Amino acid sequence: MSERLSVFKTYKLYVGGKFPRSESGRVYEVTDSKGKWLANAPRSSRKDARDAVVAARKAFGGWSGATAYNRGQVLYRVAEMLEGRRAQFVQEVADAEGLSKSKAAEQVEATIDRWVWYAGWTDKIAQVVGGGNPVAGPYFNLSSPEPTGVVAVLAPQESSFLGLVSVLAPVIATGNTAVVVASERSPLPALSLGEVLATSDVPGGVVNVLSGGTAELATPLASHQDVNAIDLAGADEVLAKELEIAAADNLKRVLRPQPVDNWTAAPGTDRLTAFLETKTVWHPTGSLGAGGSSY
Amino acid sequence: MASVFEYAPAPESRSVVDIAPSYGLFIDGEFTEAADGKVFKTVSPSTEEVLSEVAQAGSEDVDRAVKAARRAFEKWSALPGSERAKYLFRIARIIQERSRELAVLETLDNGKPIKETRDADLPLVAAHFFYYAGWADKLEHAGYGAAPRPLGVAGQVIPWNFPLLMLAWKIAPALATGNTVVLKPAETTPLSALFFADICRQAGLPKGVVNILPGYGDAGAALVAHPDVNKVAFTGSTAVGKEIARTVAGTRKKLTLELGGKGANIVFDDAPIDQAVEGIVTGIFFNQGQVCCAGSRLLVQESIQDELLDSLKRRLSTLRLGDPLDKNTDIGAINSAEQLARITSLVEQGSAEGAERWSPECELPSSGYWFAPTLFTNVTQAHTIARDEIFGPVLSVLTFRTPDEAVAKANNTQYGLSAGIWTEKGSRILAVANKLRAGVVWSNTFNKFDPTSPFGGYKESGFGREGGRHGLEAYLDV
């Protein structure tokens, strides 16, 4: 009895809630740590990046306008769907990073828990970084964090799943939308994550995943005037400096690459606050301490 | 008021919930009889039918439950926060899944309309667990220090007006912070807490982390006084709250109290009238007025009194009172015969003291405990019905001339839980809010709740806050 032949998955991009191929029609070989062929992944072009930014911008109003509770529910749903696909991702991470099944499983479990961690932040970050300010006058004064907009995210090159989620989840938890450039060498877990997002009630365009050459895609994103911020986690030192220079054209908020030994360590709030603007609103309250009725 | 458009009966089906003929106490992960075998009946206040027979906890059972909670505490508090979080997320999701069943159950046991349990109570219950689940692994960010510790075993006593919601307000933050709990639901509404115990089972919650002791005031008193309880949380009447404060005096027990209120709903002459009327109606007739933060005093600016009362009376005549399971019912049953007697007595006092009573035409069902929406005009601060909490669908209408006078009258009470402000002028909202001695101030809205929003009172309405980041403090050793 011969062994059953499997059906290969054709890996597609995830843009605007749909799964297109690269408009360039190009693909490139993705291999495991031993050089064995895993799949052909789309080699995205700057036009794919452009389209992804359009999709992310379109989705921003609805996503940032949703209640924090709703965003938390959606992120938690992603964790539920990921839990169901644990085995799939263990295989993909093992292949992508050359890990044993048990090490890969640790990564996947940590990733699911990371989604849960961020799901619980959506309705709390405002309480931690916002608040009333006791100005010296008869004014109500409140500072609140708001998402900055469309964020380009260069996913870490080495940690193809835990690292990816660790940079992506904090961006969207607060209401930003994202254009993610997957690890160049190990893009498959990121592209598969797109499938999970599509079945988790994440509105189309909130997350867009591109695979291909990091430098080729990062450059148009870093200079794109409709991108509000960029996370350079996946850029090497030389590229990161070029991108930071390009980002200065519209004064994007830039998160410089930080070396991370261990993505499993508990994150702080830095990645949440990096993509938040603070809005401070004043309103007169009527005079304090005056004798007559001044209101 | 007869209309050509009569709504046909639209009953929510009872078949979604399966109420067993009897229930035990829930201790250490199991249902068990009371040590002395005592049981009591719980009835549906809208029909007086017996819903189930429930074990009645005595002091021996309280002791057993506290011991179970203590045993469970060691492991529970040692769990990484992210694991506790996942238990609470599971509970939140199961509550969402079983929302319809729980809403029907709550309507049957409490008497409130299905429209409220379905659209208000249950969504808030799930949201509360969801919110606090997310704090379990983020306590170092909550502003209570780098590694705040839980207190230990929490003894929690809750009232009958929002049974499952009050349970959520108590259990969610307690568990998230690493405590274990013994909770005593009210004697007229034990069922949703017992169903919650079943949800804990479905979620795989370790035994002893949550213990549910249905019973009467004596069980609550025993729980509060138990020497191995580290934290006491109580929601209920101010009188009992004071008793509890005396009981824990001299001990190391931390205490939070959420007690009664006599909320002032202040309507200024430039208020958006139609929306203010809705706010008044919600304020005092939501949950049949059996709400600690009810807007039970309407303070209306004298210059618009007649216009506002005309609009209010017109609106009240569209309220539909009847079968709580009918989806079109606005006003359900009063929770018990005792509560109905108390409301009736206070209302009689109101008339006796010279206030003018008015109710829309309202047919009351022949069985069950019912009270028609009622308003009293020509009420002043000196009237009993302006001072005492009635905890029923009875609104007292007072007037004021100036904003200063409104503030003075609103604050002129031993309570301080809630207040409402209706005006188009933003600076007036903020100035008045600044001066009101109330823990929750609603502006151009009323009776809005959210797990992120701290809730609690000033003065004899209690102390401590539930909800929000502030709500963590009660359960941490800080």
Next chain:
Amino acid sequence: MPTTASAAHPLTDVTSSDSTLRRFLHGLPGVDAVGLEARAASLGTRSIKTTAKAYAIDLAISMVDLTTLEGADTPGKVRALGAKAVRPDPTDRSTPSTAAVCVYPDMVATAKEAVAGSSVKVASVATAFPAGRAALDVKLADVRDAVAAGADEVDMVIDRGAFLSGNYMKVYDEIVAVRETCGTAARLKVIFETGELSTYDNIRRASWLGMLAGADFIKTSTGKVAVNATPANTLLMLEAVRDFRAATGVQVGVKPAGGIRTTKDAVKFLVLVNETVGSDWLDNHWFRFGASSLLNDLLMQRQKLATGRYSGPDYVTVD
């Protein structure tokens, strides 16, 4: 029968000058948007079943202004519309006729023939519908044509540009002129285009302005823009007609138009009417739906109630 809109009433002085009109409109009570929308949404949770649903469906059908306002309208199309309005369901003759058909002025004559002998009225849009951007004499000529062709009702649009730039008197004078041109021959519906007026405060002001000028009906929208009738803006207009009758004794009708596609939607609106203004408005003399595809959904729901089976598009006619 309540007084006609043009008779004098306690508020007549309010329109004596531009500044008194402005002061009056700007002095109306404000609207809290969150509160208004919450009330409309809450009334939307009423559960209308069995006999109540049957009553509501038939009432809604009788309130439909069956509408075609397309550049591509032809006599053939209008005749088909008229036939449908008179006898909406050929499989069930007990189905009520609609209130009216609604067409452009040059189709009025054809429409009149198509509904002749029935209770169905002919309503005509006019005054350079939908944009309303034309000189006054052009708009009045439009109205005259419609009335001369036999229109029973005229649906006019207000000058939103004038309204939004604060020229309330101009808007008022135009409505009065149209009212006079209609005379007693045709009832006047005044369309505000709520989507363009944008705020609830504006919708409240426009409602009072229209009623003071003699509208028989106030109407939300043309159906030609993105945002048309909503439960909240209709609720607001119902509150306005309630308050206007209380102040003046004059009763004015309400017509939400555009975006009402399903029976569920229509029933929600009837609940709003019922619980805001009551039985006096639950009649097609005082409440209408401006709709086209709504009718077929009402018919399918009616068929389900009658037969117990879910219906389908093959069992209702294309008009």
